[in-house]
Amino acid sequence: MFGTEARDALYDIIRMRRDVRAEFNGERLDEDTLMRILRAAHHAPSVGNTQPWDFVVVQDEQRLKEFAEHVAGCRQAFADSLPEDRKSTFDPIKIEGIVESGTGVVVTYDPERGGKHILGRHTIDESGLFSAVLAIQNLWLAATAEGLGVGWVSFYEEDFLADFVGVSAPVRPIAWLCVGPVTRLQEIPDLERFGWRKGRPLEEAVHRDRFAAPGDREA
Numbered sequence: 460m461f462g463t464e465a466r467d468a469l470y471d472i473i474r475m476r477r478d479v480r481a482e483f484n485g486e487r488l489d490e491d492t493l494m495r496i497l498r499a500a501h502h503a504p505s506v507g508n509t510q511p512w513d514f515v516v517v518q519d520e521q522r523l524k525e526f527a528e529h530v531a532g533c534r535q536a537f538a539d540s541l542p543e544d545r546k547s548t549f550d551p552i553k554i555e556g557i558v559e560s561g562t563g564v565v566v567t568y569d570p571e572r573g574g575k576h577i578l579g580r581h582t583i584d585e586s587g588l589f590s591a592v593l594a595i596q597n598l599w600l601a602a603t604a605e606g607l608g609v610g611w612v613s614f615y616e617e618d619f620l621a622d623f624v625g626v627s628a629p630v631r632p633i634a635w636l637c638v639g640p641v642t643r644l645q646e647i648p649d650l651e652r653f654g655w656r657k658g659r660p661l662e663e664a665v666h667r668d669r670f671a672a673p674g675d676r677e678a
């Protein structure tokens with residue numbers, strides 16, 4: 460169905476996608492591109508075809524600054540919770556590019572979309588949440604294909620963000636995504652470059668028939 464060129468391009472996009480914090484170039488993405496990547500998100504699979512996501516786009520500079528201040532407080536609280544050695548590793552790591560990216564996309568999850576009888580969610584309630592996360596991954600890969608960067612920010616109090624974008628229970632904000640043009644994408648993830656945590660080889664993640672023996676599970 461697809462030629463090798465398209466297939467290879469997709470694998471390249473998946474491999475080159477990065478979580479971006481420091482590389483936003485200060486410009487704002489244009490409206491057509493924004494809508495293309497939101498459409499890609501909206502094409503995600505969802506349990507019972509419920510499409511339980513919504514997207515709140517925040518571009519006002521004052522609002523971006525306000526959210527960034529909240530996040531800075533949460534970052535500080537995390538830093539304060541760390542033992543000394545981890546704290547010094549964490550210190551230089553930037554965890555967001557909220558203002559520099561120029562655009563925040565808040566993804567929300569509505570567990571009630573689709574009503575009470577959702578095909579495929581009667582035993583695994585989180586399958587609704589999984590669906591919304593797939594929309595995020597679609598957006599992330601589409602943005603990468605567009606030459607944009609995306610940074611997922613989770614250093615926030617959920618109640619603060621819910622209030623900030625005006626959603627109330629049972630709808631939850633599940634991610635703040637910084638989206639914008641970049642100078643480049645790093646080849647190696649920031650957390651690896653800064654010595655926080657390395658990735659692990661695929662071989663360790665693949666199991667045949669059963670998971671590894673008890674005690675083989677790494678932290």
Ligand SMILES: Cc1cc2nc3c(=O)[nH]c(=O)nc-3n(C[C@H](O)[C@H](O)[C@H](O)COP(=O)(O)O)c2cc1C
Pocket residue numbers: 476477478479480553554555611612613614647648649650
């Ligand atoms: C659910 C989720 C939440 C994340 N939250 C943050 C965050 O608050 N700040 C941050 O800098 N990166 C955050 N990240 C990005 C991860 O740190 C990053 O994906 C990981 O280190 C691997 O790097 P890569 O995405 O560049 O491959 C988050 C990623 C996910 C999937």
